[in-house]
Amino acid sequence: MPEDIHLKINGQAVSAPAGSTILKAASSVGVEIPTICYHDYCTSNGLCRICVVEVSGARTLTPACVAKVNEGMEIQTDSPRVRRARKTILEMLAASVDLSDAPDIQAMLVEYQAQPDRYPDAQTRSPEVIQDNPMYIRDYAKCILCWRCVQVCAEDAQFTYAINFSGRGYRTQIGTFFNRPIPETTCVFCGQCIGVCPTGALKPKKQWLMEQGQTTDEIMRLTRSQRRAKTKKTTQPAPEGGAA
């Protein structure tokens, strides 16, 4: 058993095993800290910063999902400084991508009284939906760059390395080698990326088509012919309609 660390969270004395994160220590005493990029089964990169908390003595805010507890730490998880950062991050995010399929983030917007239209003339990231394979679609207008799909495609799960990043900064996107269609990559259609995507940017094709108003019969016909096309010609993706 690791030794216990003693700290204070919002004034309350807490003890937690050495090596645990602030997030886990807080949750063990019922203090919930919001998270977006964090996922129990993925490597934590501490990149969305929605989980930041105030640790006394620290120059900047601290990401609770990756920072470890220390003896004597005093933590505020909901101070004005923390709320300002969270609210601003949420508002900026809402001005960047389509969050309509991300109910958890929408709930956070309400909780932090964030105005989704705070940045009215902001340039959004809104590339067209990519339908290049029979199994799933990629709608990067909904992508919040949480990195989970890239990670499960690599060392976090599948070791297929089909997808990575393109661009940088605000223009970062998830993509393939020279934007090749998915069937021309190493993708094995394991579906892990779809499973971890928090915003509906990656979706089973069938589900997506149904949302577009297609009937089950139409979808069956469509996907069957596409599956055949794929087995016949592995390097050429089946011809498909453009973005919806």
Place this chain on the structure above:
Amino acid sequence: MDDLDLSPLKDRLRLLQPKGRSGLLPALHTAQDLYGYIPEFAAEEIARTLRVPLADVYGVIDFYALFLKQPAARTVIHVCADPACAMAGADGVMKRFSQSVASKNTAEGSLPELVVERAPCLGLCEHAPAVLVQGRGATASSAQSYQDLVKGKPEHPRSVIGRSINLLTANCGKGRPTTLEEYRQSGGYQALEKALSMRPGEIITMVKASGLVGRGGAAFPTGMKWEAAANAPGEIRYLVCNADEAEPGTFKDRVMMEEDPHRLLEGMIIAAYAVGAQKAYLYIRGEYLYPYEVMSRAIDEAAAAGWIGETIHGSDFRFEIEIRRGAGAYICGEETALFESIEGKRGFPRLKPPFPTTAGLFGRPTVINNVETLCNVPLILNLGAEEYRKIGTEKSPGPKLFCLSGDVARPGLYEVPFGIPLRVLLEELAGGVRGQRPLQAILFGGAAGVFTTEKDLDVRLSFEDLRAVGLPLGSGVITVFDDTRDMRDICYRLARFFAEESCGKCYPCQIGTQRQEEILHRINRSQPQSEDWDRLQDIGWTMSDASICGLGQTAASAVLSAMRLWPHLFKPSV
């Protein structure tokens, strides 16, 4: 694509193969040198040889601004449009060149003759407006058209050195690199000889006693850093010299490398010996082609003379230096992003802890130091800690290099002891504001810095004095603005710089730099919205408080300081 031959690439890749993924940036540079860009088939060949997933190779190509995915043009001219160059007419240069190009690039289907591109600060600020012609630095100050630059080989602009002391810059100002022989004659490599006669721990003690702190911006005590790495468990340790110098307004490391390369090498060898590193990487920004060539030659010279290699002057100390070229990414100056870059990855900063001294490059204990920091090391060995401490102030010992640019009579590199008043540096050494105009503002610390006005002219240039008035010393950048300058335009350019250079890893900076640029864009066009003030404040504080690394944490620093000094500029006029 069929007319492109893969065999020369294959030959060169063979040499890089043992490096594995770490050979990725060198391999991509090789491909681009051969083909003018990185063709898809070359990227595939590189991926196969180095055993890097294809998607990752693409991710790396697309991260670095200097790597091209398509053929660009026979000649590419990069024009810097950051503050010092903007004030010297960079926008006009861009326009003139682009117009003359437009009339030239007519032939259909073939590659354009020439492409003119905007670039971030090229580290040639004292020669503003600065350009790169096919990767070579030049000044466009007297060029009427691009032909003036393309004709013949543009000469590398000669550095301007001013000083009140000449401890670091003693061999600088010749307009060419100091040779090994000249360096030896001026007492060079004696510090190394002395170091090799000492125990590594004694050197660390001496550097600690000297009070040397890092000159790369973070002002961390160098001796403590070395001690931590030397004491970290493990057999393999690395030394990394950070020559990524891309902070707008900074050019000191370039001048040191171009003019006195052996001083840096001597500092590196001593540092490596002290911390027990067998290998060092010298990471030079991609835009610094000439310094890269100078350093490469100097390393060959030093190796031939036995200062680098299997055994160093009879000792059992073995040491090699590998140069790495960046490829256009300011963020790779951040130490952990720089490690990622050497490892062949996108330049994403890592989370800390762990710190480099315990888990740095390739996960090993690593000391990373700035060029100027390492250039101080031979000086400390030669003088001894006590004598060294007589230079500068009690809390900021030693000499310091300052980069002056913008509206100053004599832009250039200045060497002074810590503690001289800003007024002395600006007025006595650099000749004051150009054309005797009134001073409007000084930007301290580059794009990541803070604006001030004449109210701080009497501040003494030391870490402690500057901290007391809320100014960052940063890496020693001082950019001067006269009364005619529109500070909104300057703020917009700084915001654009950060938006273009954010790595995109963490939300506050990835999105915040973009939103900040958008707002400053409309403010610069005199169209501020009434809520823009509050938006800029929220974005600025959130980036400073919640970003992963120093880039995001300082991306609003200059703007927030401008808002304090000139609030009316950021509000709609009533």
